[in-house]
Amino acid sequence: xxxxxxxxxPILLLKTFMTYTTxxxxxxxxxxxxxxxxxxxxxxxxxxxxxxxxxxxENINNSTHLLPGHHLSLVWNDTKCDRNLALKALIxxxxxxxxxxxxxxxxxxxxxxxxxxxxxIPMISYVxxxxxxxxxxxxxxx
Ligand SMILES: *[C@@H]1O[C@H](CO)[C@@H](O)[C@H](O)[C@H]1NC(C)=O
Ligand SMILES: *[C@@H]1O[C@H](CO)[C@@H](O)[C@H](O)[C@H]1NC(C)=O
Ligand SMILES: *[C@@H]1O[C@H](CO)[C@@H](O)[C@H](O)[C@H]1NC(C)=O
Ligand SMILES: *[C@@H]1O[C@H](CO)[C@@H](O)[C@H](O)[C@H]1NC(C)=O
Numbered sequence: 001x002x003x004x005x006x007x008x009x010p011i012l013l014l015k016t017f018m019t020y021t022t023x024x025x026x027x028x029x030x031x032x033x034x035x036x037x038x039x040x041x042x043x044x045x046x047x048x049x050x051x052x053x054x055x056x057x058e059n060i061n062n063s064t065h066l067l068p069g070h071h072l073s074l075v076w077n078d079t080k081c082d083r084n085l086a087l088k089a090l091i092x093x094x095x096x097x098x099x100x101x102x103x104x105x106x107x108x109x110x111x112x113x114x115x116x117x118x119x120x121i122p123m124i125s126y127v128x129x130x131x132x133x134x135x136x137x138x139x140x141x142x
Contacts, residue, residue, distance in 0.1 A: 025073065028073070
């Protein structure tokens with residue numbers, strides 16, 4: 001399930017940004033439990049897969065086929081798998097950094113997904129329990 005989600009991420013992001021026809025710089029927020037494992041899967045430390053996000057965005061930036069004319073930059077925060085910290089970081093990313101989309105927050109996302117939804121920010125969590133996926137993947141009508 002986890003691998004499936006990670007593979008799906010770039011496709012969902014592309015789908016989100018593809019609707020813009022003129023060149024834009026998008027900011028993507030990454031909420032990641034950097035040195036804290038996701039409780040349900042003891043080996044899922046963010047530090048092991050965080051660089052993949054950066055590489056994926058760099059690949060999209062460099063590509064003349066993926067989102068031509070658009071550029072993606074990344075802001076990230078360590079959630080430490082903590083509900084309140086994740087929400088605080090999401091508030092920072094949405095209202096201070098003005099992110100266009102959020103990847104994460106991985107551990108707990110019911111409240112964060114609601115905030116993203118009311119603010120019309122697409123949010124994709126890359127790891128969650130089966131029931132949580134329902135709450136974690138919010139695609140507001142933009
Ligand atoms: C995006 O950012 C780059 C580098 O900062 C800049 O050269 C470019 O003009 C920006 N593009 C848009 C559409 O704002
Ligand atoms: C993508 O390109 C933009 C504009 O040139 C730059 O600001 C940003 O840092 C790049 N993002 C990554 C992940 O390399
Ligand atoms: C993107 O392009 C830069 C500059 O050409 C290069 O240094 C970097 O390795 C490229 N990144 C990827 C992920 O291909
Ligand atoms: C998020 O990260 C930025 C940049 O490192 C930092 O300034 C900010 O305090 C962090 N916010 C939270 C709530 O973690």
